[in-house]
Amino acid sequence: METPRIALVGANGYGLHHRRNLEPRRRSGEIAFVGLCDTAEIYEDDTIPLAGLPVYDDYLTMLDETDPHVVVIATPPPTHLPIASAAMRNGSDVYLEKPPVANLEEYAALYSTMVETGRNVQVGFQALGSHAFNALRDAVEAGRLGEITSVGVAGSWRRPDAYYRRSPWAGKREVDGTLVADGALANPFAHASQQAIALAGDWPLAGPIELERLRCRESIEVDDTAVWRATNKNGVRITVAVTVCGDRKLEGDIYVRGTEGEAWLEYTTDRLILPGETEAKQYGRTDLLDNLLAHRQRGIGLISGLRRSKTFTGVLERVLNDPVPRLVGEEHLERAEDDTVTILKGADRAVEEAAKGGRLFSELDLPWG
Numbered sequence: 468m469e470t471p472r473i474a475l476v477g478a479n480g481y482g483l484h485h486r487r488n489l490e491p492r493r494r495s496g497e498i499a500f501v502g503l504c505d506t507a508e509i510y511e512d513d514t515i516p517l518a519g520l521p522v523y524d525d526y527l528t529m530l531d532e533t534d535p536h537v538v539v540i541a542t543p544p545p546t547h548l549p550i551a552s553a554a555m556r557n558g559s560d561v562y563l564e565k566p567p568v569a570n571l572e573e574y575a576a577l578y579s580t581m582v583e584t585g586r587n588v589q590v591g592f593q594a595l596g597s598h599a600f601n602a603l604r605d606a607v608e609a610g611r612l613g614e615i616t617s618v619g620v621a622g623s624w625r626r627p628d629a630y631y632r633r634s635p636w637a638g639k640r641e642v643d644g645t646l647v648a649d650g651a652l653a654n655p656f657a658h659a660s661q662q663a664i665a666l667a668g669d670w671p672l673a674g675p676i677e678l679e680r681l682r683c684r685e686s687i688e689v690d691d692t693a694v695w696r697a698t699n700k701n702g703v704r705i706t707v708a709v710t711v712c713g714d715r716k717l718e719g720d721i722y723v724r725g726t727e728g729e730a731w732l733e734y735t736t737d738r739l740i741l742p743g744e745t746e747a748k749q750y751g752r753t754d755l756l757d758n759l760l761a762h763r764q765r766g767i768g769l770i771s772g773l774r775r776s777k778t779f780t781g782v783l784e785r786v787l788n789d790p791v792p793r794l795v796g797e798e799h800l801e802r803a804e805d806d807t808v809t810i811l812k813g814a815d816r817a818v819e820e821a822a823k824g825g826r827l828f829s830e831l832d833l834p835w836g
């Protein structure tokens with residue numbers, strides 16, 4: 468079988484993660500790393516040497532000259548549709564970073580190109596490769612939780628103010644007239660929403676998406692603390708409550724509640740407690756690039772195919788079209804650490820309560836809610 472030829476667009480930022488993932492596979496001969504493209508100067512160190520790797524600043528030239536089997540795309544979201552479409556038209560399969568696209572119109576365009584070209588799109592929602600996720604779905608399907616009524620996610624992280632200076636689109640609602648997907652819900656916690664939608668059975672949502680977004684920094688135009696809630700067409704209520712202004716860390720706690728039992732999954736670490744268990748069990752993960760290669764070579768099912776992120780894209784569209792979030796009053800904030808972090812007092816408890824009880828912030832007894 469021919470060694471898969473892989474190219475990467477977007478070499479710095481999250482592209483570094485992909486380069487670190489590709490490097491051992493390249494060294495072992497499992498893949499051929501045929502080209503790297505970035506419009507900026509490419510960062511290099513000993514763990515990810517460029518050593519003879521063809522480097523491009525134009526992805527069309529790279530596609531033409533390297534003819535990859537798979538193109539990994541880790542560029543900012545507004546560039547995803549043109550780059551992924553060009554790659555598929557070139558005959559390549561695509562590993563497309565999340566969010567695949569910013570709205571349902573772009574989703575439809577990408578989906579049509581995928582169908583027309585007969586290529587594959589794996590979306591970089593890596594937590595869907597979790598074996599804990601599969602064990603939980605298996606438990607649900609075996610009836611161990613009864614009928615599922617709700618799925619809630621709580622995430623409480625800290626981001627230094629410098630986080631919003633990491634790239635030209637950081638903290639922005641719009642760049643050059645295009646809505647960009649930053650903000651806690653749209654970016655770092657995108658996985659929380661996708662994971663909740665998938666755990667609730669991958670059903671579309673029914674009715675409106677209720678949304679409350681707040682920001683604790685005047686300098687940003689996006690949410691750093693937010694909650695959304697909706698019910699899916701199978702009657703499961705989904706609540707996703709997150710903050711990057713949390714005092715206490717909550718990695719990403721998912722509470723799945725059924726008529727006969729509850730389960731807890733930490734989606735970032737693959738730890739799971741099923742009904743009747745008292746201690747969290749640690750599970751492994753299938754890497755989504757390996758899964759895409761196995762799909763190409765042996766027909767193994769794609770874990771995070773484009774179709775699976777359609778509902779997520781609807782949620783993202785709703786979030787991106789929301790106005791600039793309400794600014795929280797200074798009296799509710801604290802500054803911590805040397806590399807200044809803004810803490811919203813009580814946000815860690817609030818996201819936990821919201822996720823457990825299916826509540827919006829405005830329905831909790833919060834001074835800033």
Ligand SMILES: NC(=O)c1ccc[n+]([C@@H]2O[C@H](COP(=O)([O-])OP(=O)(O)OC[C@H]3O[C@@H](n4cnc5c(N)ncnc54)[C@H](O)[C@@H]3O)[C@@H](O)[C@H]2O)c1
Nearest residue numbers: 477479480481505506507541542543544564565566591634
């Ligand atoms: N799966 C995850 O957990 C995860 C984590 C972080 C980021 N991401 C996703 O990865 C993507 C990239 O995010 P980022 O924070 O690294 O962004 P970024 O702004 O740092 O850009 C990444 C790189 O793409 C390059 N680039 C931009 N436009 C380009 C173009 N037209 N052609 C070639 N290169 C181009 C930039 O120069 C940069 O080096 C986003 O979709 C983001 O949501 C995913």
